[in-house]
Amino acid sequence: MKKIALTAALAMAMGISATVQAHPENEGYATNGSETVWKTGYGECWQHGFWKAEDKTEACGAEAAAPAPAPAPAPAMKMALIDAEEKHIVYFDFDSSQVTDVSAIVNYVGSLAELGSIELKGYTDRIGSNAYNDALSQRRVEAVDAALAASGINTAKTVTHSYGEANPVKACTDAGASTKSCLAENRRVEVSISGKKQVHVQQ
Structure with missing residues (x-):
């Protein structure tokens, strides 16, 4: 009788050993051939000797993972007008009031939602x-004003000033022919543009 009981116990132990396998989804638990976790008569999952706390699954008492928080909604945007200002300089050849290029000025004015004013300040060497x-600096601001008007800019809001040789930006001690080249930066019309730009802002 003892031999029969021992044989039965050994067979059961061998059967359990054969089914206690490491399965990634049920690692640490005894499973049958279909990888279903064995449970006790109390409904508890049957842990084998290598079970670790991190092996606990939701089916065997682990808490369900908290759902990931919903992404924050993108901030609402709206269009708004902001003050804008930019300065440009138009340079001239010696003793000349001929305008070469005002495209940068025209492009900037075109980017504005509203044009406030254009201020022109003319200078000479x-x-x-x-x-x-004094007369040459006046001709220079008038030439820039005319070039902007010819490019489609409303110059009704343009204010002009002529200062002659005042306010030089370059002081030169050169003599002779090189003097004209050295003083080139003083032969200019300064252009100040103010207005409003339309931009996206957060509500």
Whole structure:
């Protein structure tokens, strides 16, 4: 009788050993051939000797993972007008009021939702009499104003000033022919543009 009981116990132990396998989804638990976890008469999952706390599954008492938080909604945007200002400089050849290129000015004005004003300040170098340079600086601002108008810009809001040889940005000690080249940065019309731009802003 003892031999029969021992044989039965050994057979059962061998059967359990054969089914206690490591399955990635049920690692740490005794399973049958279809990888179903064995349970006790109390409904508890049957853990084998290599079970670890991290092996616990939801089916065997682990808490369900908290759902990932929903992504925050993108902030609502709206269009708004903001103040904008930009400055440009138009340079001139010696003793000339011929305008070469105003495309950068035209492009910037075209990017504005509203044009506030355009201010033109004309200057010359120090060569020549004060009276002549005053008149030349006036011709230069008038030439820039005309070039902008010809490009389709409404110059009704343009304000012009002529300062002759005042406010030089370059002081030169060169003599002779090189003086004209050195003073080139003083032969200019400064263009100040103000207005409003339309931009996206967060509500």
